[in-house]
Amino acid sequence: MLSLSSFRLWAAGAALASLACSPALASETVIEFVVNGAKVVGTLELPDGMAAAPVVLLLHGFTGSRDELAIKDTDEGVFSRTARLLAEKGYASLRIDFRGSGQSGGTWADTTYSGQIADAIAAVDWLKDNASVDGKRISIIGWSQGGLVAAHAAKARPEVRSVSLWAPVVDPMYSFSSLLGADTVTKALASTPDTAITVKLPWGAETTLKASYYHELPTTSPVAAAAGYAGPLQVIVGTKDTIVAPQPASGQILLNYHDGPEELLVFETDHVWDAFSGPQTLDQKMVPSALAWFESHP
Numbered sequence: 001m002l003s004l005s006s007f008r009l010w011a012a013g014a015a016l017a018s019l020a021c022s023p024a025l026a027s028e029t030v031i032e033f034v035v036n037g038a039k040v041v042g043t044l045e046l047p048d049g050m051a052a053a054p055v056v057l058l059l060h061g062f063t064g065s066r067d068e069l070a071i072k073d074t075d076e077g078v079f080s081r082t083a084r085l086l087a088e089k090g091y092a093s094l095r096i097d098f099r100g101s102g103q104s105g106g107t108w109a110d111t112t113y114s115g116q117i118a119d120a121i122a123a124v125d126w127l128k129d130n131a132s133v134d135g136k137r138i139s140i141i142g143w144s145q146g147g148l149v150a151a152h153a154a155k156a157r158p159e160v161r162s163v164s165l166w167a168p169v170v171d172p173m174y175s176f177s178s179l180l181g182a183d184t185v186t187k188a189l190a191s192t193p194d195t196a197i198t199v200k201l202p203w204g205a206e207t208t209l210k211a212s213y214y215h216e217l218p219t220t221s222p223v224a225a226a227a228g229y230a231g232p233l234q235v236i237v238g239t240k241d242t243i244v245a246p247q248p249a250s251g252q253i254l255l256n257y258h259d260g261p262e263e264l265l266v267f268e269t270d271h272v273w274d275a276f277s278g279p280q281t282l283d284q285k286m287v288p289s290a291l292a293w294f295e296s297h298p
Contacts, residue, residue, distance in 0.1 A: 026087035035122045038105035042096035047087040054137035058095035059146035065102030066095040071275045085287045092133045109208050113220045120153035139294045151225035162232040162297040164290040170250045173217045188214030226254040232261040232297040238269035
């Protein structure tokens, strides 16, 4: 779920299927695996000259895709750039399109939290079995709705070494009632699971999801997932975030129920890490902070 005051710019950026990524110090391969009969497509990025590097799984947000939001004054998205920066520091990465998003199979209207969580768990398992990375040193970055998914994937696969959640959705009912409209949520909760519901998003675009998505709003708990993961958990939030709010209180909730190594980082930034202004926040704060967390919990 990526947004700011300039929603229309975001929508245009998120519609890009793929963004160029510098090949320096890294190699990219498009991979796929199957979950419940539909393919999940991802980009595996490997640092040059390293065998079986530690690897980071990148999980995108609501209506996003694996390269993520286009960054002003670059030819990269937030996650394609993150992958390159990780590779430059010796970390492999896998960024996936959830089913129904990007180049993966399925349809967007069938998206559910449980479906995306299944995709993420399958991605962890794929990495565990892939000889080109160190399957015993898997970490996860999840952004916004991808943060919700990441918390659940880590709970399901506690062998994940460490997790960094970027502006994660903590209370789905609250956040998506604000984004999609309380009346829409009420209508969807009273509808049969296959009912298609179209809503206009705050930035002007329309999206259609079946009521099954909404039915999982009150039953999906990132807080409970965080409580069930004993590994190192980092949460990074921005004081200017108006999408997952209020901050930093929202981010702190996860740590209140997490029992294990943890930290909350609070930056003066928005939900998209100032991507509409340029790459500085991503380059100087987000990626270095996540890297420091992964390196301190190898």
